[in-house]
Amino acid sequence: MTAAAPTAATRPTRIWDTFSRNRLSWIGLALIALIVLTAIAAALIAPYDPLEQDIVARLEPPSAEHWLGTDTYGRDVLSRMIYAARISIVVGFVATMIAMTIGSAIGILCGYVGGLFDQFMMGLLDVMLAFPTLLLGLMIAAMLGASLENLIIAIAITEIAPFARIARAPTITLKQLDFVEAGRALGFGPVRIMGVHILPNMISDVVVMGSLWMASAIRTEAALSFIGLGVPPPTATWGSMIREGFDNILDAWWLAVFPSLAILATVLALNLLGDALRDAADPKLRAE
Amino acid sequence: MDQVVTARAPAVDLREPALDIRGLRTEFRIGGRWHAAVRDVSLTLHANETLAIVGESGSGKSVTALSVLRLLPGAGARIGAGAVIFAGRDLMRLSEAEMSDVRGNAIAMIFQEPMTSLNPTMTIGDQIAEAIVVHRGAAWAFARAQALRLLDEVKIPSAATRLDDYPHQFSGGMRQRVMIAMALACRPQVLLADEPTTALDVTIQAQVLRQLAELKRAYGMAMLFITHNLGVVAQIADRVAVMYAGAIVEVASVADLFARPMHPYTAALLRAMPRVDRYAKGLEPIPGGVPALTAMPSGCAYAPRCPLKQPGCTAHHPDLLRFRDGHHVRCPVVLPGAGQ
Numbered sequence: 001m002t003a004a005a006p007t008a009a010t011r012p013t014r015i016w017d018t019f020s021r022n023r024l025s026w027i028g029l030a031l032i033a034l035i036v037l038t039a040i041a042a043a044l045i046a047p048y049d050p051l052e053q054d055i056v057a058r059l060e061p062p063s064a065e066h067w068l069g070t071d072t073y074g075r076d077v078l079s080r081m082i083y084a085a086r087i088s089i090v091v092g093f094v095a096t097m098i099a100m101t102i103g104s105a106i107g108i109l110c111g112y113v114g115g116l117f118d119q120f121m122m123g124l125l126d127v128m129l130a131f132p133t134l135l136l137g138l139m140i141a142a143m144l145g146a147s148l149e150n151l152i153i154a155i156a157i158t159e160i161a162p163f164a165r166i167a168r169a170p171t172i173t174l175k176q177l178d179f180v181e182a183g184r185a186l187g188f189g190p191v192r193i194m195g196v197h198i199l200p201n202m203i204s205d206v207v208v209m210g211s212l213w214m215a216s217a218i219r220t221e222a223a224l225s226f227i228g229l230g231v232p233p234p235t236a237t238w239g240s241m242i243r244e245g246f247d248n249i250l251d252a253w254w255l256a257v258f259p260s261l262a263i264l265a266t267v268l269a270l271n272l273l274g275d276a277l278r279d280a281a282d283p284k285l286r287a288e
Numbered sequence: 289m290d291q292v293v294t295a296r297a298p299a300v301d302l303r304e305p306a307l308d309i310r311g312l313r314t315e316f317r318i319g320g321r322w323h324a325a326v327r328d329v330s331l332t333l334h335a336n337e338t339l340a341i342v343g344e345s346g347s348g349k350s351v352t353a354l355s356v357l358r359l360l361p362g363a364g365a366r367i368g369a370g371a372v373i374f375a376g377r378d379l380m381r382l383s384e385a386e387m388s389d390v391r392g393n394a395i396a397m398i399f400q401e402p403m404t405s406l407n408p409t410m411t412i413g414d415q416i417a418e419a420i421v422v423h424r425g426a427a428w429a430f431a432r433a434q435a436l437r438l439l440d441e442v443k444i445p446s447a448a449t450r451l452d453d454y455p456h457q458f459s460g461g462m463r464q465r466v467m468i469a470m471a472l473a474c475r476p477q478v479l480l481a482d483e484p485t486t487a488l489d490v491t492i493q494a495q496v497l498r499q500l501a502e503l504k505r506a507y508g509m510a511m512l513f514i515t516h517n518l519g520v521v522a523q524i525a526d527r528v529a530v531m532y533a534g535a536i537v538e539v540a541s542v543a544d545l546f547a548r549p550m551h552p553y554t555a556a557l558l559r560a561m562p563r564v565d566r567y568a569k570g571l572e573p574i575p576g577g578v579p580a581l582t583a584m585p586s587g588c589a590y591a592p593r594c595p596l597k598q599p600g601c602t603a604h605h606p607d608l609l610r611f612r613d614g615h616h617v618r619c620p621v622v623l624p625g626a627g628q
Contacts, residue, residue, distance in 0.1 A: 181359065186471075187390065196410070
């Protein structure tokens with residue numbers, strides 16, 4: 001996390017070397033590739049239409065016909081999970097990208113400008129940080145109403161503060177370095193200096209945290225959907241599937257367990273990836 | 289652009305100066321009070337001329353250069369007084385936007401640390417081109433072609449293949465040349481060089497100095513060259529200003545200064561410098577140290593270390609006095625007829 005800038009240009013290749021030597025990173029990468037491909041090819045893979053009801057085949061346990069069983073409306077659980085992967089991936093990715101963009105921009109601005117503006121903004125963000133992510137997401141989602149867009153916005157807002165913090169610290173270090181001073185001496189404006197000379201030197205820190213926060217976003221999505229503040233039914237999301245399955249947890253365990261496992265696998269994969277990226281980007285932890 | 293054929297400038301220059309620093313005072317905030325790091329500095333710099341500022345660490349020479357471009361750190365520093373006239377305008381009164389337009393364009397600066405003064409995530413071609421794009425509104429393709437020409441000009445071998453290299457692929461001396469190319473990108477009229485060779489080893493230092501001198505001639509620039517090395521001064525400068533504790537204590541042509549140093553500090557500096565052209569038993573250090581910014585004596589700042597100190601020296605800060613044309617000294621004691 002140190003802004004050890006001098007050799008940053010060699011960093012991409014060195015980060016890749018370290019990253020590729022870590023076996024866990026490959027597991028994470030493979031899992032994520034699998035989940036993303038499943039989400040993309042949902043229509044090809046899913047054995048059934050995720051919304052197709054079959055009153056005759058209600059609450060059937062896993063069988064050759066329905067690998068992961070069916071739910072209270074006789075819908076195929078595996079098909080619903082496959083389609084739900086789309087929502088989770090989109091929500092996790094888009095919400096994190098929005099939070100990363102806005103948060104980094106605020107963090108860089110605060111770090112670069114400093115002074116009262118910095119103190120004010122950071123105080124504001126500290127207030128946001130003081131709320132548990134879920135509670136904040138819940139408040140915003142409840143305020144905005146349940147829809148896919150609002151869910152993404154709510155989750156993005158909860159993650160702005162951590163990204164701002166992550167971006168601010170290296171900016172403060174970087175802005176004192178000679179090449180930033182040299183940039184000012186060449187007559188570059190603050191926007192150019194922040195965007196062209198500071199951002200590329202700290203982006204790896206932010207991206208690493210991005211993968212970890214994407215896992216968190218997927219968890220928040222599941223939790224909000226579980227409470228009923230997520231994407232409205234009948235669209236399947238992992239969280240809402242668990243919620244629906246929860247009512248029948250004793251006689252139809254498969255309804256809640258399989259989507260839970262999907263969330264677990266995705267979050268685990270993103271965390272493995274994030275940890276591996278962080279280790280690879282951190283010169284102190286870098287395997288020689 | 290440069291239809292002015294660079295005729296050798298006459299020794300006494302009647303033209304308007306390229307840069308005119310008048311009564312500059314730069315202050316730093318220490319412990320809630322403003323203390324002057326640069327006091328009453330007046331210098332004129334002409335086209336095609338190299339003026340060296342020499343002085344030890346903390347004498348205010350770098351602060352002077354940074355003040356000219358208004359690059360001082362925001363909150364803890366300010367220009368207390370003075371004007372810097374460039375092209376008929378007082379730089380101290382320009383808006384920040386107007387100032388940005390001057391920086392790297394009409395007035396450029398080279399820094400001391402070539403190892404850290406380049407952005408590690410950007411190719412050097414792009415870094416040189418950037419200033420041309422910003423100031424001239426040029427297209428990147430054109431700016432990169434200019435960057436290639438500039439790299440050739442600062443004698444980077446096989447420049448075309450090195451345009452897309454990153455700073456870490458260059459040695460210190462090469463990086464300093466890249467820095468010079470960046471500074472020259474917009475054909476500045478004034479170049480501020482803040483100890484550009486200090487971080488380089490001696491042979492590379494000589495090459496870079498020679499190159500700077502050639503480029504100064506080729507571009508007809510005025511160069512303010514900051515150094516603590518009198519050997520470098522002798523090699524590159526036309527005139528010298530010696531700074532001590534934030535004030536200029538002596539200004540003279542290089543020949544005059546080395547032949548006849550007037551100020552006791554200048555004389556002591558020269559005695560403390562190793563020379564190959566004269567026999568000396570040993571080097572003579574200057575006793576004592578520079579007074580702290582917060583504890584400036586009220587009289588002459590050099591008085592506590594001065595062998596020629598008179599009772600009057602501690603009473604008031606001496607003015608810069610004329611010894612003869614082009615040779616000024618801030619010490620009444622050494623002037624002929626100053627029998628106190």
